[in-house]
Amino acid sequence: MTEITSPQNPRLQALRRLHTRRERPPTQSFLAEGEDLIDAAREAGRPPLEGFRLAGSRLGPEGFHDVAPKTLAAVSGLGSGARVIAVYEQRWGAPAGPLCLYLHGVGDPGNVGTVVRSAHAFGASCVALGPGCADPHSPKAVRASMGSIFAVALARVGAIDELPGRLVALAPGAAEPLRGPGAGDRAGAPVTLLVGAEREGLPAEILARCDHVARIPIASDSLNAAMAATVALYELTRRPSRVPA
């Protein structure tokens, strides 16, 4: 294939637009930069719609476009420039159990990406995004997910009655600490864990409609949304049996 050298190349112009939210509407595409993310997509069985690589690098699958170094650097969102950039289809589904994680008003893309990574790490079935959440397909969120964006099911949720199973909300002021399923609980019964923004938390009208409201026991004021979600996913997937350390 011919090497792309012009920054005015229409494919590269289209690629550049994916950096901004306006050009990334739901059900459309998003981009991933760098070998690690491209590898994660391949491992998750997600084929690229289109790819661009440093001319001569032979990175990525057959069919990726060779691009001159300066031209590729000009469309990269990374400070150091990426050697490979690919475009993927966004995939959205319905929120699903057995362990769904719902975020509300988490506006920082780094936090949303970190939560996606934690959801993958602890085997959550879905990350459902409510109002006010950052776009999980923004370049910053995709990078923070470390490739987990390709492996985790995503849902967009307008009202919490769309969420599956028992609704367990995190709130710093709750009376009870969060506890994973005890020996008496029905194994595998679906649960949605609800997490709000760092300062505001979940709105009162959502808390009022949850089956259980719990806190993570901490000594200081706060954990950020990503850390709270990570600890809660750990607790909810923790095996009840105790092995002495």
Next chain:
Amino acid sequence: MTEITSPQNPRLQALRRLHTRRERPPTQSFLAEGEDLIDAAREAGRPPLEGFRLAGSRLGPEGFHDVAPKTLAAVSGLGSGARVIAVYEQRWGAPAGPLCLYLHGVGDPGNVGTVVRSAHAFGASCVALGPGCADPHSPKAVRASMGSIFAVALARVGAIDELPGRLVALAPGAAEPLRGPGAGDRAGAPVTLLVGAEREGLPAEILARCDHVARIPIASDSLNAAMAATVALYELTRRPSRVPA
């Protein structure tokens, strides 16, 4: 006090130098920008060595220098500019129990700051920094700590025999999952939790000298160092008693 208008003002020149690592040697000072961090310092009982505020804003304690808007913006490390910037003394001590967290080779300042925040949240007694760790007093680490930098005891450690108590290392490939103190364990016996860098983990010679090596049970490849440390601190400070959720 007279308003500072010149960027060549020697106090501001000294302040600007604190943004870079070379000018922030151990036992010297560091800077914090923004009302939230200045408030966190005050709450932790850490007096500023010197402070600068937007002229007319009356932010910060008596004695802060009033600075013209453009001049203050020019010394701020924040994109949006800070309305108040203060300089604080670095405080370093010896690593101490009952729950010490040791980081090894964690080079990202955002991760180090997040770990400091988690250490504060879960009441760890100390964050001990080994070779290859980012400076916890860099502006990025200070911001990521969300003010916990003022509340958590810090230590610098050259060899792990300086660490207190039983040494518990996190390693992704360990056979046993990490478990907090069981009912039969001596309550309050000092422990140091050791966490390595995201990809490299802890060096083999350190793992070999630990009393226990454990993993956090996860489904996917990895957690970053800050998330792993956060979950481990949660597990180690978790109450053994189980309350059905």
